[in-house]
Amino acid sequence: MxxxxxxxxxxxxxxxxxxxxxxxxxxxLDFGCGEGHYTIPSAKLVGEKGRVYALDEDGEVLDELMxxxxxxxxxxxxxxxxxxxxxxxxxxxxxxxVLLYDVLHYMDERRKxxxxxxxxxxxxxxxxxxxxxxSSDRPLRGLANLTLKDIIKEIEEAGFGFEKKYFKxxxxxxxxxxxxxxxxxxxxxNGSF
Numbered sequence: 001m002x003x004x005x006x007x008x009x010x011x012x013x014x015x016x017x018x019x020x021x022x023x024x025x026x027x028x029l030d031f032g033c034g035e036g037h038y039t040i041p042s043a044k045l046v047g048e049k050g051r052v053y054a055l056d057e058d059g060e061v062l063d064e065l066m067x068x069x070x071x072x073x074x075x076x077x078x079x080x081x082x083x084x085x086x087x088x089x090x091x092x093x094x095x096x097x098v099l100l101y102d103v104l105h106y107m108d109e110r111r112k113x114x115x116x117x118x119x120x121x122x123x124x125x126x127x128x129x130x131x132x133x134x135s136s137d138r139p140l141r142g143l144a145n146l147t148l149k150d151i152i153k154e155i156e157e158a159g160f161g162f163e164k165k166y167f168k169x170x171x172x173x174x175x176x177x178x179x180x181x182x183x184x185x186x187x188x189x190n191g192s193f
Contacts, residue, residue, distance in 0.1 A: 002174045005037065009068075013041030016170055020128050020181055022046065022097060029053045029088070029095045029120065031113075032103035036065035037171045042099070043074045053095065055080040055088065086112040088120050096122045101130035102172060104151070105143040114158040118186060127160055127184040132172060148180060160184035 017038070022028065026046045030039045033054040043052045054077055056062055062079040069077045080089060086109055098117050107113055117127060131151045134143045143151070152162050166181040 004171065004175050008037060008171045008176075009040050009072075012169075013038065013171070014044050016168060017041050017045050019168070020166065021126050021183060022128075025050045026097045027051045027053075027095045028097040028099065029055060029090070029117075030099045030101075031055050031088070031117070032100070032106070033065065034058075034061055034102075036068060038099055038101050039065060039077060040068060040072060040074065043069065043077050044072070046076065048076060050076060052077045053080055053090065054078065055082060057082045057084045086116065088113075088116045090120045092119055093122045094120050096125040098125070098127050099130075100127065102132040104129065104131050105133040110154065111158065114155055114160075118159050121186045123187055125186045126163075127155070127186065129155065129182045129184070130170065130179055131182060132179060148182070152182060155182070155184055160186055 022042055022045050024047045027050060028042050028046060030042060030052060033039045033056050036054060039052055039054045046052060054062060054065055059081050062081055066079055082089065098121055104110055121127065131143060131148065134146050134148060134151060156162055161184060163183045163185050167178065168181055169176055170179055172179060
């Protein structure tokens, strides 16, 4: 574990997620959670009365994440291993926050996933997106030809209202980086690019 990740998991990640809008008692889905760089601080922030679902298709990564959770005495994380299907194995309207951080560029059928995020999210819920690898930020795969405005439009077309754009210091892979965070609300449009 790098020094950046240690610092992020100990303090900075919780501060970052608080500023993005994660609150105590939230029921949160970290979609494509990987090593848990956002799962662990989310679990600390939502507290004992909140819940974090850590969804990933890599079982080994989820096992490592749960080892860290145990070391941190976090009992509010539930791992969900998927087979890579375009359906989230959760009930309708079961979460009030979804993180899509550094995963959109992997998705060939983003709209199907965004529609399913809409399905599992409670009305007024927060969708927070870190669209790494868009056209002006190390373009890669599915986002290489999309601008932030294109990404916002795509998510709005699924019924989410754009709320706010942040440019913040955050973790990408195992190091600090600067990146855009896009926040949306289910069923409301009240922000501007």
